[in-house]
Amino acid sequence: MNEQERKEQYSDEIDLYELLLVLKKRFKIIVAISFIGFLIGGLVAFLSPNIYQARAVLWVDSLIDPSLIERFKTIDNRTSFIIPLGQTKSPEVNNLSLSILNSLEFKKKVLDRLIKHYGEKEDMLSLTKSINKGKGDVVFKAEVDKKTGSINLISEQKDKKVAEDILRYAIDEFEKELEKTSQTYAEAISIQKEKVKNNKNFILSVIEKPISLESPVKPKRKLIIAVAGISALFSAIFLAFIAEWWSNVKKRRAE
Structure with a gap:
């Protein structure tokens, strides 16, 4: 395997370390979006009327x-x-x-x-x-x-x-x-x-x-908050990688 083929192979492989660097770099975005999602889930859960x-x-x-x-x-x-x-x-x-x-x-x-x-x-x-x-x-x-x-x-x-x-x-x-x-x-x-x-x-x-029943059956507040928080976290991570990809695209164009 020649040098060119090695470079192409390595370029196609996913570098876990680079992924962690992206998450670290976009940490604030991830935290902000996750918090917003968690907050929205909490508002929906506690503002929804009790159903018996x-x-x-x-x-x-x-x-x-x-x-x-x-x-x-x-x-x-x-x-x-x-x-x-x-x-x-x-x-x-x-x-x-x-x-x-x-x-x-x-x-x-x-x-x-x-x-x-x-x-x-x-x-x-x-x-x-x-x-x-x-x-x-x-x-x-x-x-x-x-x-x-x-x-x-x-x-x-x-x-x-x-x-x-x-x-x-x-x-x-x-x-x-x-x-x-x-x-x-x-x-x-x-x-x-x-x-x-x-x-x-x-x-x-x-x-x-x-x-x-004495206790309401809906809404299931803990479940709503948990689902909203997890969904927001995954969405935030996805957006972080999109933001990093777009940033790299703009750098290549500038060069």
């Missing part, structure tokens, strides 16, 4: 007897709606429950009751705008616990009381919807429709009443 979470746990059972379903099939072969089979908890019951709870129409009913109670305050108007945009989860969300099969209702709001009231109204409205659905199922299955009034094919059990 309220939770409730529900269990829905079906009492529709298989013999009634068989009778329905012999009368009408249509199965255009969900029929929960048997007297034990089935996935169909939870599917039906989630379809009701997570529908925008249902959440609008809950929000209407909330507005009647609290009036058209800023928070209520904000929730209304979100619902109109199709963002129903900002009011509350319903999900199935994969381990127990129960239905969890979760609402995250600035006010603990509002979060709890949302879930209370949701449970009340949900019970009404289940009664309507029970009547619909009973009328579809029964031959003598006059005998199915007040028929209750679904039973709603509130395993855990709406209750909010």
Whole structure:
């Protein structure tokens, strides 16, 4: 290997010592940018409002007897709606429950009751705008616990009381919807429709009443500050190398 090839090889290699010199030379820039990022992260973390979470746990059972379903099939072969089979908890019951709870129409009913109670305050108007945009989860969300099969209702709001009231109204409205659905199922299955009034094919059990956590779940201030500080540090180091590269370019042009 001749001398020229050695020079080209060494010029292509990254010199760790030179990198450290660049960091030392641009140390003030790195510290300044990191501090600004850390400061911005702190302001965002501490100026963001506290968000509290309220939770409730529900269990829905079906009492529709298989013999009634068989009778329905012999009368009408249509199965255009969900029929929960048997007297034990089935996935169909939870599917039906989630379809009701997570529908925008249902959440609008809950929000209407909330507005009647609290009036058209800023928070209520904000929730209304979100619902109109199709963002129903900002009011509350319903999900199935994969381990127990129960239905969890979760609402995250600035006010603990509002979060709890949302879930209370949701449970009340949900019970009404289940009664309507029970009547619909009973009328579809029964031959003598006059005998199915007040028929209750679904039973709603509130395993855990709406209750909010004492501590806010958002914002996670320590995490925000840590992420902001680390991001600012890496950005500062990157900008330091850019500044050094640009300085070298200008020197070469001057020569």
